Amino acid sequence: MCGIVGVVSNAPVNQLIYDTLLLLQHRGQDAAGIVTQQERKFFMHKAKGMVRDVFRTRDMRSLPGNCGLGQVRYPTAGNAFSEEEAQPFYVNAPFGIVLVHNGNLTNAHALKSELFVTDHRHINTESDSEVLLNVLAHEIERTTRGADLQPQDLFDAVRNVHKRVKGSYAVIALIAGHGVLAFRDPFGIRPLCMGRNDEGNVVVASESVALEGTGHLFDRNVNPGEAVFIDLQGKVHAQQCADAPSLNPCIFEFVYLARPDSVMDGISVYQARLNLGETLAKRVVSTVPPNEIDVVIPIPESSRPSAAQLAQLLGLPYREGFVKNRYVGRTFIMPGQAVRKKSVRQKLNVIASEFKGRNVLLVDDSIVRGTTSREIVQMARDAGARKVYMASAAPPVRFPNVYGIDMPTPNELVAHNRTVEEIREIIGCDALIYQDVDAMKKAIGSLNKNLAGFDASCFDGVYVTGDITDADITRLGASRVGGEEGMEDNSRLALPNHEN
């Protein structure tokens, strides 16, 4: 997942987009970009790195205009090292379009050759988002009937995009001289919401925290399949553009990706994590009697609400045993296993007194590759813990994700083709307790009865778009594995990108 934002305003938007990207930084740490528009001209700055590293004062000054887009990238297609794959992407025809994308196309490969052979369009990177932009541009070209573009032309174009494009996509595009177009895939896999303020700003963003944190009021979610067009006067036009839309948000957003203070598709992420802690508590009781646990310790950051709720329900003390270095980013979304492993130790340090001579229950939100849990269990033992139990607020991650979370190959997942006992041995804990898949869906689904379901593919192997073949998974995985190998040497942690 990445974080995306689009703004139409009566005043310069560069600072507002920057501030919004900072609030979405947890969704992507690899690259950042902003584009603004003034008098039909685009101004763009994008580069690898975190928001604070990418934008210097001189870059901000060169982003004039009252509307624009921004993106923070967590690569799930192509190569994380490529500066050219940072977003936004630009095409000059028709009208001039720039686009930001959160999600992952599962038929980008086929579309790329179709675009070349049939539409005579050239794609210059390995990014699926560049493919998506070119499909959109081609469809806008075809649907624009009069001398100038009308909202209905855009809605017809999005309808055609839904027919050609597969996978997950929350998209915001800026069309030069016209306004901002936002749309969401017909399954609503990745999030997108809108808000406004009294001064006439209209903002579209991945998470509600991005609206609230910049002084805007949450208005509504963009519906699955729906397209919204905000013209340059700030007037909002909207239309459903999919034949059979249904809301199936990615459940991993609630487990880990989103900020707990966001509300997504009517569900408070914080409440979702509390609920997960509650159901996990029941599972713990059936494996380890609570009187054999001295203390519950969260693995910062994302597991905190679940761990606190679990401890309260079991009547156990909840203590901080690991301190997080706030200057190290999220390890799971870092590219490459070597850098992720090194970062766990850099990021978390123990408070030994909380472990010495105690039976501790460590709680994490999820165990994916097992990088964090393996290190953490050893650190707890080194600090003198007697028994180390480990509980995960999410079920085992057994299947690759093809919709925008970077776990594309089954073999990298510690739970793939392994029993819980085998995983326990690898992680090295005394007992391992996982959430149950149905309990997880119920715990979160009970917070919004209007959901059709979830994309929970990494837990249950069911791909909501219904069209994922084994060959797709192998192809998507293979393209990313190449990138992973190249990423092992990434020394970004040691050398922050300050040379801009």
Ligand SMILES: O=P(O)(O)OC[C@H]1O[C@H](OP(=O)(O)OP(=O)(O)O)[C@H](O)[C@@H]1O
């Ligand atoms: O099994 P693994 O492959 O290690 O992945 C799972 C871990 O990664 C995430 O933490 P991360 O450090 O990314 O972010 P957080 O501070 O938000 O918890 C997640 O919260 C788990 O702790």
Ligand SMILES: NC(=O)CC[C@H](N)C(=O)O
């Ligand atoms: N995680 C995402 O949303 C990634 C968007 C896009 N697939 C990219 O790799 O840039």
Ligand SMILES: [Mg+2]
């Ligand atoms: Mg974590």
